[in-house]
Amino acid sequence: MNRINRSQLFCILFLSGMWMLTGIQSLHLPGLLLSFGIQVLLCLPMLMEQDFTTLANRHKWLGILYAGYFLLVGAQGFLQIRDTALPQLHAAPVVSAVLIVLTCLYTSTAGLRSTARCAVPALALLLLSAAVLLTGAWKRADVSRLQFRTEDMWENALPGFLLGTDLPCAWVLLGRVKKNGSRSVLYYVLAKGAAAAGLAALCRMTCGRLAQDHPFLTLTALSQPLQGQRADALYLLVFVMLHVFHITLLTGVTAHVLGLVHPKLEKSAPFALLAMLLAASLLPDAGTIAALLMPVMACVIPLSIRAARSVQRRAEA
Amino acid sequence: MKLPSHLEETLAVLRRQCNGSSDLLINPVTVGGISCALVCCEGMISTATSTELILSPLAAIPCMPDSTALFDHIQTHLLLSLDRPVAREIEDVFRLIYSGFAVLIAEGETKALAFGVQGYDKRSINEPSGEANLLGAHEGFSEVVRTNMSLLRRRMKTPLLKLELSVMGKLSQTDVCLCYLTDRVPPQLIQQIKRSLQSADLDTLLAPGYLQPFLEPKKNRLFDSVSTTERPDVLCAKLLEGRVAVLIDGNPFALVIPKLLAESFQSLDDYCFKPYYATFIRWVRYVGFLLALLLPAVYTAVCVHHPELLNSTLLLLLTKAEADEPLSLPLEAIGGLLLFEVIREAGLRLPKVVGGAVSIVGGLIIGDAAVNSGLISTPMLTVIAIAVTAGFIVPDLNPVMTVLRLAFIIVGGLWGLFGIGLLGMAVLYTMCGTSDFGFPLTAPMSPFYVRGMRDTVIREGFRKMQHGNFTVEEYHEQN
Numbered sequence: 119m120n121r122i123n124r125s126q127l128f129c130i131l132f133l134s135g136m137w138m139l140t141g142i143q144s145l146h147l148p149g150l151l152l153s154f155g156i157q158v159l160l161c162l163p164m165l166m167e168q169d170f171t172t173l174a175n176r177h178k179w180l181g182i183l184y185a186g187y188f189l190l191v192g193a194q195g196f197l198q199i200r201d202t203a204l205p206q207l208h209a210a211p212v213v214s215a216v217l218i219v220l221t222c223l224y225t226s227t228a229g230l231r232s233t234a235r236c237a238v239p240a241l242a243l244l245l246l247s248a249a250v251l252l253t254g255a256w257k258r259a260d261v262s263r264l265q266f267r268t269e270d271m272w273e274n275a276l277p278g279f280l281l282g283t284d285l286p287c288a289w290v291l292l293g294r295v296k297k298n299g300s301r302s303v304l305y306y307v308l309a310k311g312a313a314a315a316g317l318a319a320l321c322r323m324t325c326g327r328l329a330q331d332h333p334f335l336t337l338t339a340l341s342q343p344l345q346g347q348r349a350d351a352l353y354l355l356v357f358v359m360l361h362v363f364h365i366t367l368l369t370g371v372t373a374h375v376l377g378l379v380h381p382k383l384e385k386s387a388p389f390a391l392l393a394m395l396l397a398a399s400l401l402p403d404a405g406t407i408a409a410l411l412m413p414v415m416a417c418v419i420p421l422s423i424r425a426a427r428s429v430q431r432r433a434e435a
Numbered sequence: 436m437k438l439p440s441h442l443e444e445t446l447a448v449l450r451r452q453c454n455g456s457s458d459l460l461i462n463p464v465t466v467g468g469i470s471c472a473l474v475c476c477e478g479m480i481s482t483a484t485s486t487e488l489i490l491s492p493l494a495a496i497p498c499m500p501d502s503t504a505l506f507d508h509i510q511t512h513l514l515l516s517l518d519r520p521v522a523r524e525i526e527d528v529f530r531l532i533y534s535g536f537a538v539l540i541a542e543g544e545t546k547a548l549a550f551g552v553q554g555y556d557k558r559s560i561n562e563p564s565g566e567a568n569l570l571g572a573h574e575g576f577s578e579v580v581r582t583n584m585s586l587l588r589r590r591m592k593t594p595l596l597k598l599e600l601s602v603m604g605k606l607s608q609t610d611v612c613l614c615y616l617t618d619r620v621p622p623q624l625i626q627q628i629k630r631s632l633q634s635a636d637l638d639t640l641l642a643p644g645y646l647q648p649f650l651e652p653k654k655n656r657l658f659d660s661v662s663t664t665e666r667p668d669v670l671c672a673k674l675l676e677g678r679v680a681v682l683i684d685g686n687p688f689a690l691v692i693p694k695l696l697a698e699s700f701q702s703l704d705d706y707c708f709k710p711y712y713a714t715f716i717r718w719v720r721y722v723g724f725l726l727a728l729l730l731p732a733v734y735t736a737v738c739v740h741h742p743e744l745l746n747s748t749l750l751l752l753l754t755k756a757e758a759d760e761p762l763s764l765p766l767e768a769i770g771g772l773l774l775f776e777v778i779r780e781a782g783l784r785l786p787k788v789v790g791g792a793v794s795i796v797g798g799l800i801i802g803d804a805a806v807n808s809g810l811i812s813t814p815m816l817t818v819i820a821i822a823v824t825a826g827f828i829v830p831d832l833n834p835v836m837t838v839l840r841l842a843f844i845i846v847g848g849l850w851g852l853f854g855i856g857l858l859g860m861a862v863l864y865t866m867c868g869t870s871d872f873g874f875p876l877t878a879p880m881s882p883f884y885v886r887g888m889r890d891t892v893i894r895e896g897f898r899k900m901q902h903g904n905f906t907v908e909e910y911h912e913q914n
Contacts, residue, residue, distance in 0.1 A: 121913065125883055209850045217850065221857040225864045231912075232868035238881035239863060348743040355856040362860045 122234040124302040127288075127295050129237035130367055131303065134284045135310040136244060137364040139317060140334040140357055141198040147318040154314065158285070158307055171293040173427070174378040181379040183422060184286060185372050185390075191283050192368040192394035197403055199361045202335060206354055218358065219395060222365045226387040230294065230370040233363070240363055247356045250349065252320075254341035259323040290371050365391065436525040442470055442542040448525055449474065459532070467499035467508070470542040474528070479535040481554020489515050489537055489550050502541035509539070509548060518551030530608045560586070563665040563687075565830065570707035575665045580610045580684035586667040587614060587674075595619075596674070603632065603646075607639040610684035611646075614670070619677040621908045627872050628679050628692060643688050646681065650692055651871055657862070658835060660871040662694035669703055677906030693874035693907060696866070697891045699831040700724070705894050713894035720828050727826035727836050731768045732843035732855055734818045738764050740851030756812045765848025767811050769841060771819040774801065776837065870912070878910035 122130075174181040199218065204211045225233075288303045295302070321333040328336050338353035369387040377384030439445045446461055453459045458477040465471065473493075475485070492513050499505040509515070522528045522538065523546050532538055535553030560582070563575030576583045584598050599613040611632070615625060628650065635649040643663055650661050664670050665687050670680055673691050681690040700720040705713040737744050738753055745753070760767060778797030782790040805811045826836050839862060846854030869876040879887020886909070889895040 123882055126881075207850075207853050209853065214850070214853065217854065217857055221861055224861050228864045228868045232864055235867035235875060235877055235881040236860075236863050238883050239867075239877075344746070347746050351741040351744060351852045355852045358853060359856050359860050362857065366864070 121296045122231060122291070122294055123296050124299050126234035126237055127291055127299045128302040128306050128309075129241045130234055130291070130363075131284060131288050131306040132309055133237055133240055133244065133360060134287065134364050134367050135306065136313065137195070137360040138284065139310070139314055140360060141195075141202060142332075142334065147315060147322070150314055150318055151311070154311055169293065170290050171378060174375065177429070178379050180422060181375045184290065184375045185379070187286060188368050188372040188375065189390065189393050189397055191287075192365055192372070192390070193397035193401060194283075195361060195364055195368070196394060196398035197401065199358070200398075201403065202332060203354060203357055203361070206350070207358075218362065219391070221362050222369070222391055223388055225362060225366040226369040226373075226391050228366070229387075230291075230367075230374060233366050233370050236363070240359065244356060244360070247353065250343050251338065251341060251353065254343040254349070255320055255324045255337060256341075258341060259320065260326075261323060263323050263326045264319060265322075287367070287371050290375060294374070365394070368394070438523055438525060438528065438540070438545050438547060440543055440545050442472060442540060445540050446472055446474075449528070452525065452529070464493070466493045466539070466541070467496040467505045469499060469502050469505050471502075471505075472540045473537055474532055474540060475537040475552075476532050476535070479533065479555050480537055480552045484554055485537050485550075485552040489552060493539075502544040505541060506544060506546070506548060516550040516552060518549075520549045522547045522549055530602065533608065534610070557582070566664065566666050566669065566702075568702060568704045568707075571666075571703040572668050574667060576667060576682075576687040576689060578685050578687055580612050580682050583667070583682050583687075583689070584612055584614075587671060590667060590671045591616075591674070601632075603635065604637050604640040607637075607641070609640040611640070612682040612684075614674060614680040614682060614689075616674050616677070619675065619904075619906050620679055621677060621906075621911060624677075624679060624692070624872055628681075632681070640683060640685075642686055643681075643683060643690050646683065647690060650681075650690065656869060657839075657865050658696070658869045658876055660692075660694050660869055660874075660876055662691045662698060662831070663688045664691060665689070666703065672703070677908055693872055694876065695874070695878055695907070695910070696876050697879065697887075699829055701890070706897075710894050710896045714892075717894060723825040723828035724832065724836070727822050727829070728840055729843060729855070730822045730825070731772065731818050731840060732847035733852070734815070735764045735768050735844055736847035736851045736855055739848060753814055756814050759809055760812050761809065762811075763848070764815065765844055767815045768819065768844045768848070771805075771811055771815060772823075772841060772844070774805075775819065775823055873911045873913065874907060875910065875912060882910070882912070884909065 174184070200211075200215065204214050207214045209217065228236075285307075288306065292299050292303065317334065317337075321337050325333065325336045325340055328340070338350060342348055369390040372390040373384060373387040376386050376390070436448070439448065449459070449461065458479075460475050460477050462473045462475075463470070464473055473489070492515055493509075496505070496508065496513075499508060510519070518536075520527075520531060520536070522531055528538055528540075528547055528549075531549040535551070535555055536549040537552050539548045539550070557579050558577050560574050560577050562573040566575070574586060576586060580600075587596065587598070593616075595617050597613075597615055597617050601611050601613070602608050603611045613625075613628070613632075631649050632646070635646060637645055640646060647659070647661050651659070662673075664673070670689050670691065674680060679692050681692075683690075700717055705717060708716070738757070742750055757764065762770065774797075778793065778801070781793045781797070784790075785793055802816060806813055806816055822840065826833055826840075829836070843855055843858060846858045850857075867875070867877050867881060875882060878884065879891055886905070889900060890905075
């Protein structure tokens with residue numbers, strides 16, 4: 119099995135997490151931190167297991183459950199880009215969608231190791247874009263706008279659950295890390311939490327009330343690094359690249375999980391992509407999946423692991 | 436086929452197998468009272484050397500009881516040449532004859548003695564045309580593999596440098612030399628390369644390109660994972676890092692395995708300049724690579740799809756320049772680049788005297804005429820010129836850059852930065868996925884190795900670099 123190292127694990131998780139963050143529909147800092155905290159707690163037992171491969175080899179249903187979960191997360195990603203980026207691109211939406219799918223189809227054949235290697239330069243590109251974004255946003259930022267109400271915290275916690283949908287992915291990938299990768303996952307959780315909090319604060323300071331709907335896209339629209347020039351296209355470029363990376367990672371992980379169910383399914387990444395597309399075409403919209411399915415799945419999966427482990431312990435006893 | 440014991444039979448086999456080829460010289464002679472024949476290939480041996488070192492001593496040999504005693508006498512009492520292989524097969528005799536050996540065959544003997552008296556015309560050692568430098572040595576490899584081996588040995592006077600000669604090509608019988616430092620090279624790499632070379636079932640081996648596909652296991656690669664060099668000093672530096680080189684007789688280029696992308700941005704001069712300047716030059720190369728690859732595509736995409744990215748002055752300037760152009764921007768860019776490729780190819784293939792004239796006609800007359808006639812705008816011509824010139828900074832990646840540049844222009848012209856981003860991701864995945872013998876092409880950038888940054892992002896001084904012998908094995912990834 120191809121191995122990845124700890125820094126690569128951090129990079130791929132962070133990039134995937136940033137895609138979730140940039141596509142989020144609303145960012146409410148207290149609600150976001152609350153939901154994120156709950157989800158981390160839910161996933162702690164899972165992350166401490168560190169042995170997905172053995173568990174999935176014994177319980178095939180776990181592999182199928184995970185594969186289904188990743189397919190839905192991928193479908194949600196496709197719906198997210200359909201609703202946000204496609205209308206803003208210069209090509210016709212159908213053409214843009216076809217191009218994205220073709221690129222994902224090509225990259226999905228490259229395998230998880232290529233995805234891991236690709237994560238380092240992609241992260242460098244992301245940080246560069248973040249620096250440009252920060253430069254532009256800082257000019258318009260007003261600290262007085264930074265007021266958070268805690269009344270609607272629970273209501274706003276729901277979109278925050280989206281940020282935790284890649285934690286099961288982290289657990290699957292932990293089995294492929296050369297050494298103990300738990301520390302990388304911990305760093306990733308902290309970095310993503312910090313990035314989410316930073317972005318929420320920046321959105322609030324820069325956009326004020328406008329940041330309630332698609333905060334990242336609003337932020338990029340309002341923060342321009344140079345006067346008289348607009349850099350939206352650059353941010354859109356990064357947004358699309360993050361999406362390709364996210365989908366490629368999910369197809370790779372899905373193929374890996376299916377490979378544990380049956381070795382012949384190990385090269386099924388392109389088929390996983392097609393399944394994601396099919397799921398995206400059958401489901402109504404990204405918001406519905408995000409609001410209903412993801413939080414449930416994020417809870418069901420950690421609990422299913424506990425169940426599988428207890429069944430195993432009972433059988434061993 | 437074994438060598439027959441009768442001289443006449445042996446000579447008949449030789450004549451039959453070479454089909455009366457004019458360059459095979461068979462000289463019957465009596466040596467020490469035994470009937471012999473000295474066989475050689477015309478033009479491959481030095482007449483003066485063979486007369487002085489072989490013919491005169493052979494003529495002075497006293498009478499011998501039989502051919503075995505004669506051969507024993509020659510081998511133990513005479514030092515006719517330093518390279519004295521013994522051939523027992525007809526195929527070996529032919530290979531030695533056509534490699535410039537004089538072969539002595541005697542009546543009643545089932546082996547032949549060969550004497551290295553090569554004297555064919557060869558090119559002298561010149562400065563390499565493709566890898567010029569300012570402060571390093573000005574010697575490059577030549578076409579003769581043994582000369583190239585000596586160039587390496589002169590720089591590495593250690594028994595750890597192993598030079599393994601073998602023969603490849605069923606018809607060409609080309610000498611191929613595997614070079615490596617026994618204490619630096621990963622043992623499994625040597626084994627894998629030997630296996631790859633054995634799998635090459637070639638008739639002839641005329642250029643490194645014949646062998647390269649067998650050293651790159653996966654097919655249809657965009658990026659090479661085998662590098663070439665024609666500089667012995669560069670090759671020594673690579674061998675010191677645990678790489679393996681393959682020298683091919685008849686070609687002045689050495690194949691080096693494994694290749695890292697970062698190497699394409701390094702030159703020998705980097706290690707002669709002060710670190711701050713070497714680092715600066717290296718970053719110029721990185722920027723140059725990006726300019727060569729993306730500048731025409733980004734210019735086209737921004738002008739056609741994203742004019743909001745330009746400031747008003749530049750936008751007005753470009754609008755004015757492009758207003759009267761009959762062709763669209765992507766077509767202008769593709770046309771300009773194709774024109775350049777035509778001129779470059781013509782300059783390269785024609786004799787040097789005419790090649791210079793073609794450059795003048797192409798560069799000055801056609802370029803100037805195209806702008807004046809309004810076929811191509813001045814800003815576009817400037818962009819193309821910058822991109823093409825920047826491409827010369829990294830000649831190693833020129834084939835990839837040439838093709839990808841056109842592809843980026845097409846997607847940039849059609850779909851703007853979005854298209855460039857998608858193609859960029861595909862190229863990035865291809866690049867990151869390239870890995871042969873377990874060495875990723877993109878190391879040490881990805882996978883990231885902090886220690887590798889001292890000769891990638893910066894160029895550290897030798898005082899620091901000398902600590903801890905670096906070998907490429909650090910970048911090896913197990914499957």
